[in-house]
Amino acid sequence: MGSRLPSTKMSSGWLMIKAATLSILVLLSLSSPFLGAMDIDLSKVWLFDSIEHKIFFELRLPRLMLSFFSGVILALSGWLFQTLFRNALMTPFTLGISGGAILGTGIAVVLGINSIVAGVALTGLFGFAGALFSVILLLWLSRYIVHRGSSSLLLLGIALSFFFSAALMVLFSLASAMQSHAILHYTMGSLSTMGYGESLSIAFLSLLLLAVLYIKRFELALLAINDDHARLKGVDTRRLTYTLLLVSSLAIGVLVSITGPIGFVGLIIPHMVRKLYPKANHQLIIPTALFGGLFLSACDTLSRLPQLQSDIPIGIVTAFIGGPFFIYLIIKGK
Amino acid sequence: MIVVEAVSCGYQRPVLHDISFSAEGDLCVLGVNGIGKSTLAKALCGLIPARGEILIDGKDLHSFSAGLRAKAITYIPPKLESFDGLITVHEFVLMGRYPYKDPFTAYSEKDEKLVTTLIEESTLEAGHRISELSSGQQQLLLIAQALSQQSDIIIFDEPTANLDPRHAKTFYDALNTLPETTQKIVITHDLNLARQLGFEILFLQEDAARHFKDPNIFFQADNLEKCYGVTFTINEDVIGVAYD
Numbered sequence: 406m407g408s409r410l411p412s413t414k415m416s417s418g419w420l421m422i423k424a425a426t427l428s429i430l431v432l433l434s435l436s437s438p439f440l441g442a443m444d445i446d447l448s449k450v451w452l453f454d455s456i457e458h459k460i461f462f463e464l465r466l467p468r469l470m471l472s473f474f475s476g477v478i479l480a481l482s483g484w485l486f487q488t489l490f491r492n493a494l495m496t497p498f499t500l501g502i503s504g505g506a507i508l509g510t511g512i513a514v515v516l517g518i519n520s521i522v523a524g525v526a527l528t529g530l531f532g533f534a535g536a537l538f539s540v541i542l543l544l545w546l547s548r549y550i551v552h553r554g555s556s557s558l559l560l561l562g563i564a565l566s567f568f569f570s571a572a573l574m575v576l577f578s579l580a581s582a583m584q585s586h587a588i589l590h591y592t593m594g595s596l597s598t599m600g601y602g603e604s605l606s607i608a609f610l611s612l613l614l615l616a617v618l619y620i621k622r623f624e625l626a627l628l629a630i631n632d633d634h635a636r637l638k639g640v641d642t643r644r645l646t647y648t649l650l651l652v653s654s655l656a657i658g659v660l661v662s663i664t665g666p667i668g669f670v671g672l673i674i675p676h677m678v679r680k681l682y683p684k685a686n687h688q689l690i691i692p693t694a695l696f697g698g699l700f701l702s703a704c705d706t707l708s709r710l711p712q713l714q715s716d717i718p719i720g721i722v723t724a725f726i727g728g729p730f731f732i733y734l735i736i737k738g739k
Numbered sequence: 740m741i742v743v744e745a746v747s748c749g750y751q752r753p754v755l756h757d758i759s760f761s762a763e764g765d766l767c768v769l770g771v772n773g774i775g776k777s778t779l780a781k782a783l784c785g786l787i788p789a790r791g792e793i794l795i796d797g798k799d800l801h802s803f804s805a806g807l808r809a810k811a812i813t814y815i816p817p818k819l820e821s822f823d824g825l826i827t828v829h830e831f832v833l834m835g836r837y838p839y840k841d842p843f844t845a846y847s848e849k850d851e852k853l854v855t856t857l858i859e860e861s862t863l864e865a866g867h868r869i870s871e872l873s874s875g876q877q878q879l880l881l882i883a884q885a886l887s888q889q890s891d892i893i894i895f896d897e898p899t900a901n902l903d904p905r906h907a908k909t910f911y912d913a914l915n916t917l918p919e920t921t922q923k924i925v926i927t928h929d930l931n932l933a934r935q936l937g938f939e940i941l942f943l944q945e946d947a948a949r950h951f952k953d954p955n956i957f958f959q960a961d962n963l964e965k966c967y968g969v970t971f972t973i974n975e976d977v978i979g980v981a982y983d
Contacts, residue, residue: 491822620843627834629823633786633816638888639809639838685830686823 422737423681430696433703434473438465441709463600470604472596472705472719473698475664476674477611478656480697481618481690483671485653488629488686489646494559496671497657501565502539506661508569508576509535511588513662515580529606532662536654539565544650594665594720596705603663610656611694617652618690621645626687669723670701673731680734700727740922741783741892743948746791748775748782755779756946757791765923767933767954770943771967776926777816779943780894784814796891809838813890817897819877824870828863829854831880835887850887857883860916862909875901882913893917894924899932904980907932911982934958935982942966 438461439445445465449457479497486495497503513519513531543561550557573592577585598604618625624645627635635642674697678689681696701723708722742761747753754775768776782789785800785808793800795811803811836850858865861883863876872880878901885893899907914923914936927933933940933954940951949966951957963971 488822623834623837623840623845626823626826626830627837630819630821630826630831630834633781634821636786636805637784637809637813638834639806641805679825683825685826 426681427699430699430703433706434469434699437469437472437702437706437709440706441465464598467598467601467604468596468705469702470601471598471607471664472702474604474608474611475596475660475667476670476697476699476701477694478607478614478660478697479667479670479701480674480693481611481614482653482657484675484689484693485618485625485649486671487675488625489649490558491629491631492556492559493676494672495562497536497653498566498666498668498671499559500539500543500562501569502536502543502562502654503657503661503666504566504569505535505537505539505542506532506658507535507592507666508572509533509538509658510591510662511573511576514584514587514591515576517584526602526606526662529659529662532660533655533658536658536661537651539569540650540654591665593718594667595716596664596667596701596719597716598663607660607663610659611698614652614656615690615694617649621649622687622690626685629686664719667701667720667723669720669727670697673727674700677731677734680737740794740796741924742792742794742797743783744792744794746779746782746789746793748778748787748789748791750778750787754945755782755943758943758946758948759791760941760948760950762924762939762941762950763922765936765938766925766941767936767938768924768926768941768943769928769930769933769966772928774943774945776943777896780814780896780924780926783892783894784808784812786814806838809888810890812892812894813885813888814894815881815885815896815898817878817900818874819869819872819881821869824868826869827865828858828867828869828872828880829865831869832858832884832887835884835889838888854887857887860909860913862906873901875903875906878902879906879909882910886913886917889921891920892922892924894926896926897928898925899927899929908980908982911980930958930963931977931979935979 439447443460445457445461449455450461452458483496486497486500487493489495509531510528512535513528518527518531543558543565546561547558550561573588577588580588624635624640627638627640628642628645632642675689675693678693678696679686682689682692701719704722704726705719707726708717708719711717740761740763744759746758747756749755755778758779768779770776778787781787783793783800785803795803800808832854833846833850836846836854839850840846855865861879863872863879863883869877869880878898882895882898898910902910917923923938925933925936925938937954940954940957942949942951942957956962958973960971960973
């Protein structure tokens with residue numbers, strides 16, 4: 406039994422990996438506003454009428470905010486879905502929820518709806534509606550599953566994803582050439598933004614999600630054992646699940662309507678944090694949020710490093726960087 | 740106090756049909772494999788839907804809120820299945836205090852103290868992670884958590900199945916530390932344990948529950964033979980822990 410006991414002292418090699426990961430992520434994130442099609446010198450940022458000032462405050466800083474808080478939402482939703490359904494492969498993507506949000510946003514584009522009502526972008530509402538629709542569809546369909554294991558739920562989610570992307574293809578053929586182009590560009594995922602409207606709303610939603618998860622951490626700790634266990638200890642699991650799904654669909658729906666799909670963050674960040682911090686699941690909410698934000702903003706920096714005609718879609722970078730690192734963590738094991 | 744009136748319950752197909760009984764004192768639930776002892780326990784705690792009427796201390800089971808139900812009745816499964824294996828023993832036992840916790844706050848210092856004492860009595864180590872425990876230790880862990888929950892009715896499902904004689908004694912001692920007012924229900928196949936506990940006996944059959952208020956009547960060889968369909972010899976030469 407001795408060898409199975411948790412080592413109270415982390416091996417120094419592992420500590421090094423942790424420190425290196427964190428400092429690389431922080432460094433890349435912090436340098437994000439200075440790098441890109443035009444590299445910016447810090448000294449010129451403070452000259453009010455310089456082009457650097459304009460680029461820094463109107464393009465780069467909002468973009469850093471958008472990428473950081475998008476990363477927070479993606480990582481936290483991944484963590485939440487894995488906890489709620491007790492399956493390591495659950496994310497808003499594998500369950501078809503962001504597929505629904507993409508379809509909702511696509512519909513808004515085809516209908517030509519891109520106005521802002523009472524400070525809320527209507528495409529965001531369509532994204533939220535799409536996400537919520539797929540959550541409700543998923544829950545409704547799961548009632549008819551005979552073997553209610555979480556793997557059947559995952560299969561349902563994958564089926565829904567395929568259905569939604571097929572519906573998006575139909576939408577393509579209905580749309581005009583310009584709309585098709587807009588949808589195509591949107592489905593590649595992008596963090597480019599202008600001004601603070603989008604980044605502030607994503608920041609607000611990510612903090613809302615973080616606050617709700619943190620307040621509900623005791624209930625989520627019980628749910629992470631199993632559903633019956635949580636109910637035996639007095640958790641109204643159905644109400645809790647519905648509340649959390651509603652809040653996360655709102656965050657994911659609006660996020661996807663702005664950035665398009667950005668895969669992989671929700672899957673790998675919670676696992677990465679579990680490997681780096683071997684603690685009980687409910688104690689990882691804040692590290693997961695932090696790593697998610699840093700990871701996505703670091704990936705965004707990398708996507709703008711090569712001086713190409715256009716930025717590399719962010720989803721490609723997250724997969725390219727995250728994939729090998731994740732495999733390394735799995736093999737290295739802990 | 741439990742009153743069960745014409746209850747049928749199960750999963751895809753019903754397991755128990757039209758069961759009725761009422762029990763005020765401690766109870767030992769016996770019955771052949773797969774007859775639905777655990778199913779009955781889950782129905783009593785509201786984990787699975789049931790037709791018929793279940794009254795806990797005179798109140799309909801469905802009228803309880805989730806929190807009040809956890810204070811009224813709980814169930815300890817025979818083994819622990821957890822998605823999160825990195826929870827520590829202390830964190831796990833502390834979760835038994837959830838129904839008493841104020842929303843929006845952490846567990847109180849009083850809760851922490853109670854849990855520390857319970858863990859010491861359970862012979863477990865507070866800092867160990869639950870995935871590192873043996874099946875016997877997991878059973879002790881589940882029992883410690885249920886004791887911290889202090890429900891009025893506690894259902895133990897095969898509580899000693901994985902315990903060595905010394906730890907079976909630990910379980911027995913834990914039972915004795917429970918307040919008189921706690922109604923204890925033990926599901927088991929161990930006839931020696933059932934006899935030593937001395938509780939009333941509920942022998943479960945598919946469409947009836949036979950209630951023996953006097954356990955001595957149940958433990959007569961001819962009655963046991965009627966219940967289980969095999970012949971029994973009863974003698975005093977069995978090896979058993981002195982539970983006194």
